[in-house]
């Protein structure tokens with residue numbers, strides 16, 4: 001189980017000892033310190049009502065420097081959609097929505113199903129496997145690369161670079177050799193696309209490379225930066241969702257069996273996973289004016305860490321069993337795992353489709369699948385993402401003996 005530490009100490013995202021198992025510290029914060037200061041620059045909001053209200057208040061809370069928990073914003077050559085405010089944000093989001101409106105993402109379902117099928121048939125018929133490394137890992141990256149328009153023969157190489165980058169986010173990744181390789185590769189891809197203006201595609205690259213009437217022409221660096229943002233936003237988060245949900249279902253065997261028997265229970269099981277184990281643990285906002293939040297004064301210019309995970313465990317909203325995984329929880333989809341308001345996750349319909357198809361395919365093929373006896377929940381490294389490190393299973397229900 002994740003939630004083993006009970007503590008009176010308040011959660012501090014800058015304290016490395018709080019990161020592997022943060023829930024007890026977060027609970028203490030919800031009780032005693034809904035909003036508190038953890039460094040000269042950083043404040044933390046821990047409750048559902050406050051986090052929700054801040055997501056909605058884009059006047060007093062700017063997205064500038066989103067993700068940065070240190071005194072300096074992580075420098076980026078171009079403002080990306082999650083960091084943009086006002087008209088700049090609306091224009092960028094509208095451009096991305098051309099490829100990522102919910103109806104368009106739903107049309108990708110057959111492609112997602114094919115990617116899931118490939119991952120599934122690569123699994124052995126029986127024996128021990130790590131569902132994270134051997135199954136989940138491939139799916140969100142492949143889906144994203146198809147959506148962007150990255151040529152298939154290059155997927156494996158691109159995934160290697162992207163994984164190295166995602167491992168260090170939100171720390172700056174521009175010093176990594178993989179960062180230079182990915183940026184160079186994407187820039188070349190943009191140039192190639194633009195050199196063939198008659199060869200059009202229905203993908204993100206096409207949309208960003210070629211301006212329609214009313215769109216601005218984007219320099220190559222901007223196109224590369226917006227695609228880079230998608231790589232960061234879409235892969236490890238969605239892997240986290242699928243792996244976490246599989247683990248929670250298998251760990252609570254009767255809930256796995258209930259969903260195997262009635263697949264209509266799966267969507268709520270996925271929402272409950274997003275709530276209990278929020279793949280994106282937090283977002284950051286910059287305070288634009290002196291203000292007071294839950295009795296805590298915060299001067300203009302300071303950073304506010306929106307503790308999505310803690311908000312999603314808030315007893316006041318979710319009851320005393322808020323840290324328990326329950327596939328029958330009413331209104332589980334009311335969580336904040338995809339954020340809220342004008343920056344709410346643009347990829348959430350796709351993440352949900354991927355999770356549904358990936359989990360369902362395993363249930364069809366291996367209804368007797370079991371976690372191995374030595375399986376333990378270990379959170380992957382890094383402060384931004386919550387993803388179980390591995391999901392070791394006996395694929396056809398055998399025991400270790």
Ligand code: HEM
Nearest residue numbers: 081082233234237238241279283338339343345346347351
């Ligand atoms: C389980 C998987 C995912 C989780 C938990 C997640 C979480 C989030 C959250 C919390 C935000 C809000 C950012 C903010 O308020 O500052 C966000 C925004 C965003 N997400 Fe996701 N995301 C997931 C999957 C995806 C996927 C699959 C894509 C793309 C294919 C994607 C693309 C984006 C983009 C572009 C934004 C920025 C939207 C804006 O600023 O207007 N995400 N995501």
